[in-house]
Amino acid sequence: QDNVFKIGLILPMTGQQATTGRQIEAAARLWMAQNGDTIAGKKVQLILKDDTSVPDVTRRLAQELVVNEKVNVLAGFGITPSALAVAPIATQSKTPLVVMAAATSSITEASPYVVRTSFTLPQAAVAMADWAPKNGIKNVVTLVTDYGPGLDAERFFKSRFEFNGGKVPEALRVPLRNPDFAPFLQKVRDLKPDALFVFVPSGAGAAVMKQFGERGMDKAGIRLIGTGDVTDDDQLNDMGDVALGVVTSHHYSAYHPSAANKKFVADFQKANKGMRPNFMAVGGYDGMRVIYEALKKTGGKGGGDALLAAMKGQIFESPRGPVFIDAQTRDVVHNIYLRKVEKKDGQLHNVEFDVIKDVKDPGKTK
Amino acid sequence: MLTILFDGIAYGMLLFVLAVGLAVTMGLMNFINLAHGAFAMTGGYITVLLMQRLDVPFLVCLPLAFLGAALLGAVLERTLYRPLYRKPHLDQVLFSIGLVFMSVAAVDYYVGSTQQIMQLPEWLKGRTEIGSLGMGHYRLFIIAVCAALTVGLQFILAKTRFGSRLRASVDDQRVAAGMGINVNVVFLSTFAFGSGLAGLGGALGAEVLGLDPSFPLKFMIYFLIVVAVGGTSSITGPLLAALLLGIADVAGKYYIPRMGAFIVYALMIVILLWRPNGLFVRQGGKA
Amino acid sequence: MSELLKVEQLRAGYGEAVVLHDISFALGEGQTLALLGRNGTGKTTLINTLAGATRQHGGTIALGGRALHKLPSHERAAAGIGWVPQERNIFKSLTVHENLTAVQRPGRWTPERVYEMFPRLAERKGNLGTQLSGGEQQMLAMGRALVVNPRLLLLDEPLEGLAPIIVTELLRAISRITRHEGLSAIIVEQHPQAILAISDSAIVLDHGTVVHADAASTLRAAPELLDRLLGVAR
Amino acid sequence: MSDIVLSCQGLVKKFGGITATNKVSLNLRRGARHALIGPNGAGKTTLINLLTGVLDATEGRITLEGRDISDLAPHQRVRLGMVRTFQINQLFASMTPLETLALVVSQQRGYGARWWNPLGKDAKVAERAQQLLEQFHLAEVANQKTEVLAYGKRRLLEIAIALACEPRVLLLDEPVAGVPAGEREELLQTVAALPADVSVLLIEHDMDLVFSFADRMTVLVNGGVLTEGTPDEIAANQDVKAVYLGHGDEINAAMPTIAEHAHV
Amino acid sequence: MPAQTDLLRASRIKAWEPLFWLAAFAVPLLLPSHALIVNEVAIVALFAVSLDLVLGYGGIVSLGHAAFFGMGAYTAALFCKHVSPDPHLGLLAGTGTSAVLGLLASFTVLRGSDLTRLMVTLGIALILFELANKLDWLTGGMDGIQGLMFSPILGRFTFDLQGQVAAYYSLVVLVVLFFVARRIVHSPFGATLKAIRDNRLRAMAIGIPVHARLISVYTVAAAIAGAAGALFTQTSGFASIDVFEFHRSADVMLMIVIGGVGWLYGGVAGAIVFKLMQDLLSQITPQYWTFWLGLFLVVLVLVGRDRLLKPWTWWRKA
Ligand SMILES: Nc1ncnc2c1ncn2[C@@H]1O[C@H](COP(=O)(O)OP(=O)(O)OP(=O)(O)O)[C@@H](O)[C@H]1O
């Protein structure tokens, strides 16, 4: 019993966020398959729970994992409210909480035990706001889904873009439950900006892109830019040619040209019937690495605080590129790449063409 | 703005095809079938999978989606639904929600939980501009299909005796049978037809609304809104309701984007408070 | 006169419960049978069994030589049964006209002829079934049974709730239809005198069995016997 | 005229194009045993629905004990003492006759809003419910659910409910429909035995009963009042014969003639 | 008098009832590892009791009952943040605001068919959802109000990680409100509700003020749902926007239908069955548990509640 190291992995495995859960679970299992399940003499055990993206369920599951299963680390968390709901438990029980998906900036501030290996939306949005004005885009309409991450993306893009001399004539917010993007896109078309900046949860990205094409907006001279969620690697291939040429900023592309990534993608696809890993998967994969490294370093001694200390400041080469867990903010620092959708070997890929190095979460610099 | 009106009509028409099958099963058969979306999803997946894996042309997929969903509906009607007609509505809710849960998990298991994206044929992808009116070809196509469907349905229900025989069977199965109506056949064909319509709706809607295993739950509310506002006793009711909601939703989101999410719900509540039995109820009294 | 209906050893009821025991009788073409008995003796059950709306446990029913008991309810209408249920059971979401057309079969009786017989209904053609007065519903139930163009009419308390003048007219109409159009009828009624007057024969039920069968005229001429059979204390 | 309890003037009800009630004026005296007759669809039930507030009149006023009640809700009219029965039973399917009557008695005594003590806690309520059960031969089925009762028992409960409301004015819509001939008189006797100052308006197609019960009659035809008078006057009225009663005065007397006609 | 005894029989407390509640209270103590789920079940059970008052007794179908649950939850959260961390006062505040909301909303459910009511209630809950999202300065938008610290219950018992205090707190509130509801449904007031549910026309015809009754029961039920919502916030330390979500309304409806409507214990039983089932199944197969839950519902309806829950009837003839 004493020789077991338990990781409580709480993810949305059903419902609309289910893909997030699937990607992360697959990545975590891949990591364990690649690196063994005995570290520092301890057997690592992964306990998977489905929280259906309902925060109070997440919280109860976390509480039960901590109290009954005595897990050493809590990990996962598909959506921000779920992560926030569990933060007090991490604090109270001194259990490190590794956020592998949720991307709102403020999560790491909710508890000193939160460590994030995914990304924050401001990171991606700000990078785009820096790139766009340098590439002839002066006038941008934003279109985001009306919830935490969307508002983050809108706020950070807008302020940085305007700081860089750009103009945002209209900031559109799409309700979370929204079957048809037509009115919003028509509005954009009538406003005729240089580009449309989009953030929507990954599933809806395809719809936006198709309707963007259908409405002939590209032909009207409007470019489509956004954070990488829109051209989610997982689905990019199915989106078809409408996606070609879309420029996004993100921390990970399955096409990232590094040896580490090639191996990661190959192994991942082999283990999962050809499913392509996306940015969620890499968050889960790196999260497992952070936990493993911390366990190695502490040898499993000293409880949660020691573990947490060992997580802070880790630097490593991830499939996404170099990653640094900022000891101060416990948030991830990584490169943000600018990518364009292109066809390579008959498949669509986010091909990186520019990089902004070591981006800290701009949300933390206020 | 004509374009907004056009988009609203197309969206409304789409809602209509998706919901009209429910108007048939729920309104005419008086069965609360919350699993309607599951039949729509079936149609959607049939189309997407046939197109992706077997390269079946889109136009061939549509009737196949209808038939597939209708067949599934017929099989389920014979095996599971039939004993439930006489159960209380709440039991029907429980049962059909159970079916939805099962269908969601089953699709997830066999196809996976990712969004399915459909590739339309080229001729449906384009767009025609006439002055300030821009019409997407796919939306034009939806409108055409729905219009044809409405006319057909209206004909079946109004000009043939099928409609009144169906309603008679629903009102009183025992006596309807005693008057020579083959109640089982009437129910079976109606249910299969309603499910088929759902399947067709799902096939048409997958492009615009997206398709993943949570489809039946995600859009259940919209189907219900259309049927509730339209009233459950005719085909024109849900059609007008769907158009009204579609146009109001699209126009509302265009002109006052901030209020986007409220408009449909507020409109529904106001209409239902004003006309508790739906906007377009069947009224007697005219000799 | 040829025999239209022959019922033998009929046993029927609801679910497991058997209400009718070994009922046998026959009815000729163009003949009218009065079905009498106190409350709850099984008159409605017998009518409903002929219409196929109860559970039959045994026995045979033959209509014009055809084995009716083997047919499901909806095929009996085609075989020639027209049914006026006791509770009328008008289809509530159909209009008066639709109530007629939904079940109509080719033959002499058309909705138009029903409207001639009950002008009241013609005025209410477009009303929903439930928007009719009690008596109008009764008329509609009668009309609905007629447009099926049956050979045998099953009338379960068809006079209940009708105005006296309509009652006389309806009785007259029934006897006209049976005499001139060759239809047969089985009539259940609370007013035995009224119904015996237009019937050829009568059977009296008690506890689900036939306790008396006779010519209608004989029974009508013996009110004491009738009272005793029906258990009426005067 | 203080002995007019219930009266209506110029009552009109239109359903779309149909005028179901056409300028009906009617006065019900205190203690009256008044019958309302007329052909099917003449508007009798509709008139009762208007008087009790189930339907809103298109035109016209209704007064009860001199007070204009045209705008009162149905339950408020009941509180003023006007109670009815329904042509088609309207019962509480999932409750037993005992519960039903206890509820009606509680409500009638103004306890309907009490939410803490259980129904039946008040011994007087239980006592009165028991009394009614016995009076209407319902005691042996007192604890069965209403929905499983035989038709005859349900019909009795329908009337018992109305009497439990202690009406000042009682409106009966074909109360004995479906009740066998032998039991009809008994039922109406219960009604006739109500206190002398209770007024009763009876709708019925059974002329034997009507003529033995009523001291005054109103004939409704096509929504309007054809005539009003004593039973003898009505029986002798040629118009009434033509539109409602037919050629004989009583059905039974009429039968032989019909039969003879038929055999021709 | 026999009539009186017969009448009072229904409201008498049966022998098994105290046993049931004793067992409920014993669980958090004897099986402390299950205290959290007991807490969750107690809260939804209270929520279900509230819906049963409306649906089972008032005959008003509602797919938007989460509106009141959510109102209670947010009120309790805001009360803690801005007024006082005292949970008792917060509970009262949550109950009170929900009652007010219930009173206002009750006017929308007086008329119309079942379907209309279903949709109107649903619409109200969805509008509150959107409001909670839009008014992010007050409600924290999509992220909700997080990290609330409540003062100890009765000044002594601090909410613990294991959830025992929470479980007892919720259980006590459940028992108290359950018995209030129990008194209500057996009173003359409750009987008038059943009368309205069974036959509105006749209810009016015996002098029952139908609208007034429906308004009062809707308000009372909303208050109870509000209390459940407040418990939710207080025992979890946050209020998240999904308290207004459709699935909450739908789940609670499923629960009372599983347990049987028009029987207060039905809601409690349904809550227990549904929650435990969900918990158990999702442990066994986190990805596909909804399939088995769905199968359970389908079988439950096809086989019949009575026969499924009473195994001794399985071998009897149908
Ligand atoms: N649906 C039913 N289920 C079970 N038993 C029934 C049902 N309908 C009638 N019965 C029983 O069958 C018996 C015969 O009833 P039926 O209705 O045939 O009598 P009836 O002679 O038509 O009486 P009435 O003169 O009141 O119409 C009664 O004892 C009755 O309780």
Ligand SMILES: Nc1ncnc2c1ncn2[C@@H]1O[C@H](COP(=O)(O)OP(=O)(O)OP(=O)(O)O)[C@@H](O)[C@H]1O
């Ligand atoms: N809701 C309605 N809509 C349209 N017409 C109606 C409605 N209710 C009643 N009617 C019509 O109004 C007329 C009067 O009906 P009412 O029920 O008052 O008749 P009645 O005198 O009680 O007849 P009966 O003796 O047959 O019961 C009828 O012709 C009926 O068709």
Ligand SMILES: [Mg+2]
């Ligand atoms: Mg009978």
Ligand SMILES: [Mg+2]
């Ligand atoms: Mg009438």
